[in-house]
Amino acid sequence: MKAKRVSDSKIEIAQLMYPEHANPAGNVHGGYILKIVDEAAAIAAARHSHQNIVTASVDRMDFISPVYIGNLIFAKASINYTGKTSMEIGVRVEAECIRTGIHTHVGSAYLTFVALDENDKPIEIPQILPETEEEKRRFIEAQERREKRLKQIKKHEHIQQACIPRMNK
Numbered sequence: 001m002k003a004k005r006v007s008d009s010k011i012e013i014a015q016l017m018y019p020e021h022a023n024p025a026g027n028v029h030g031g032y033i034l035k036i037v038d039e040a041a042a043i044a045a046a047r048h049s050h051q052n053i054v055t056a057s058v059d060r061m062d063f064i065s066p067v068y069i070g071n072l073i074f075a076k077a078s079i080n081y082t083g084k085t086s087m088e089i090g091v092r093v094e095a096e097c098i099r100t101g102i103h104t105h106v107g108s109a110y111l112t113f114v115a116l117d118e119n120d121k122p123i124e125i126p127q128i129l130p131e132t133e134e135e136k137r138r139f140i141e142a143q144e145r146r147e148k149r150l151k152q153i154k155k156h157e158h159i160q161q162a163c164i165p166r167m168n169k
């Protein structure tokens, strides 16, 4: 399968924040921003793999600065790393004040998506080809995160199995 460049799938979505996205004081809900993050990552993952993709995990997201009604939100997503069937996507969210044009960094997150075949089984995807220095740095950092993530998943599995005998008592 031919490797693909980061630029082949990277995307940026923009959305204006309305009152329906916010609390009565005008602050946009964090959950709504997370939805945009998931959407942006899903689009990049689908463009890279050309398969049905699902969110396997979302790493933490800290909200660094607030977003208000009337702000324009940008979510920039690109593939950082690919495994056999999974890929890590980095998403950076910025808010623009329409009146001033000032941009603020709202937060960033790393999501892992898995490509599935018609039987909902993980299917192989094209490898990512990091080209620029920044893409190469992100690739290495994503590989390190993946290793930590997979160790944590194993830990959770161990905890689940340890609970079964107690549930049977």
Ligand SMILES: CC(C)(COP(=O)(O)OP(=O)(O)OC[C@H]1O[C@@H](n2cnc3c(N)ncnc32)[C@H](O)[C@@H]1OP(=O)(O)O)[C@@H](O)C(=O)NCCC(=O)NCCS
Pocket (backbone or CB within 6 Å): 053, 054, 055, 056, 057, 082, 083, 084, 085, 086, 087, 112, 114, 122, 149, 150, 153
């Ligand atoms: C994600 C899912 C497909 C993984 O299935 P699985 O049977 O555990 O698959 P495998 O063990 O073969 O792993 C497949 C790949 O997913 C990765 N993976 C599995 N669970 C993961 C997790 N929690 N976080 C990150 N990566 C994960 C594996 O590392 C592997 O990657 P690789 O092929 O690149 O090495 C399955 O758990 C699932 O369907 N989850 C529900 C997804 C969903 O509904 N999301 C929300 C709505 S879109």
